Amino acid sequence: QQQVKxxxxxxxxxxxxISIINCAYENTAFDxxxxxxxxxxxxxxxxxxxxxxxxxxxxxxxxxxxxxxxxQFSLHIMDSQPGDSATYFCAAVRDDKIIFGKGTRLxxxx
Amino acid sequence: GAVVSQHPSRVIxxxxxxxxxxxxSLDFQATTMFWYRQFPKQSLMLMAxxxxxxxxxxEQGVEKDKFLxxxxxxxxxxxxxxxxxxxxxxxxxxxxxxxxxxxxxxxFGPGTRLTVL
Numbered sequence: 001q002q003q004v005k006x007x008x009x010x011x012x013x014x015x016x017x018i019s020i021i022n023c024a025y026e027n028t029a030f031d032x033x034x035x036x037x038x039x040x041x042x043x044x045x046x047x048x049x050x051x052x053x054x055x056x057x058x059x060x061x062x063x064x065x066x067x068x069x070x071x072q073f074s075l076h077i078m079d080s081q082p083g084d085s086a087t088y089f090c091a092a093v094r095d096d097k098i099i100f101g102k103g104t105r106l107x108x109x110x
Numbered sequence: 111g112a113v114v115s116q117h118p119s120r121v122i123x124x125x126x127x128x129x130x131x132x133x134x135s136l137d138f139q140a141t142t143m144f145w146y147r148q149f150p151k152q153s154l155m156l157m158a159x160x161x162x163x164x165x166x167x168x169e170q171g172v173e174k175d176k177f178l179x180x181x182x183x184x185x186x187x188x189x190x191x192x193x194x195x196x197x198x199x200x201x202x203x204x205x206x207x208x209x210x211x212x213x214x215x216x217x218f219g220p221g222t223r224l225t226v227l
Contacts, residue, residue, distance in 0.1 A: 032214050043114075043203045043218035044154065089153060098213040100153045 004092045006101025014109050019077040021104045023090035026071065030092035030099075035064065035075045038087045038103075047088070048075070080108045113137050114206045116219035123194055124227055131189045131222045133204030139184035140206035144216060145177070148201040160187055194226040 005024045013019045023033075032051055036044035050057045050064040050073065057064045063076040077084055085108045090101040113136040123129050133143055142161050146154040158174075160166035160181035168174045176198075178190040187206075191198055201223050205216040 034214075036218075041221070041223070043116075043205075043221045045218065049214070093213045098156060100155075102153045103151075105151075 004090060004099045004101045006090050006104060008104060009102070010105040010107070012107045012109060013080045015080065015082060017080050017108075019080045019084065019106055019108070020074055021088055021090070021106070022072065022074045023092075023101050024070075024072045025092045025099075027092070027094070028071070029094045032093040033064070033066065033073050034091050034093065035062075036089045036091065036100075038089065040087075044089060077106075080106075082108045082110050084108050112217040114140075114204065114217050114219040116202075116204055116222050118222060119220065120223045120225075122225045122227065125195055126193055128190055128192045129194055129224060131191075131202055131204075131224075133187045133189070133206065133219055135185045135206040135217075138206075138208050140187070141184065141209060142207045142212060142216075143181055143187040144205045144207070144213075145179060145187075145189050146203045146205070148203060148221075150201075154203065157189075191224065194224070196226045199224055199226045 007022050034049035035047045037047045038044040048059050048062045050066050052068050061078045066073045087103045087105050089103045092099050115134045117132045145157045147157050148154050157172045158166045158168045160179050162181050162184050166179035181187040201221050203221040205218045207216040
């Protein structure tokens with residue numbers, strides 16, 4: 001019940017393409033779903049986040065789609081750029097717990 | 111704003127020695143600080159949560175006598191890995207939040223790479 005399953009493990013996308021990373025959770029008590037971007041040797045940085053009362057949130061080229069009934073959420077990166085190459089983590093949060101997905105290594109081909 | 115620093119960024123030590131890692135919130139007061147551990151190509155695992163002026167709360171399976179956490183001020187928390195062994199080699203990341211146990215609003219430091227020989 002505490003797991004957050006993230007897929008794919010790694011992803012290669014052509015420059016200008018759409019990168020899609022998916023996450024699924026089990027515990028309906030989670031009420032905040034952030035995505036983090038991490039470059040090698042650096043700490044994660046919050047990219048975008050959503051609450052379950054909203055089905056979609058967009059910030060620039062980054063969009064979260066949220067399906068409450070399916071307990072799934074995904075990150076879409078539009079017009080992917082080489083600078084987007086990083087590891088992306090989804091997470092699920094409730095008051096006393098944060099659970100991270102295992103991460104997706106994204107590589108954007110120039 | 112919301113900058114968190116860690117020092118050192120890298121440390122190499124001999125087995126059996128202790129290592130201290132500092133985490134500082136540079137432009138805000140951090141009521142809560144979190145310590146994470148990340149193995150290569152793996153996810154972040156929360157080790158402990160500390161609130162300024164009180165004892166840290168450790169996650170299940172984390173040895174509190176091995177990983178000593180001190181949160182003495184609103185801008186500084188330290189993690190001391192005592193009697194380090196090679197299996198303690200990892201990337202240690204702190205985060206800080208202005209609220210109490212607020213995972214929603216945590217700002218991560220750049221991490222410290224610990225290598226125990």
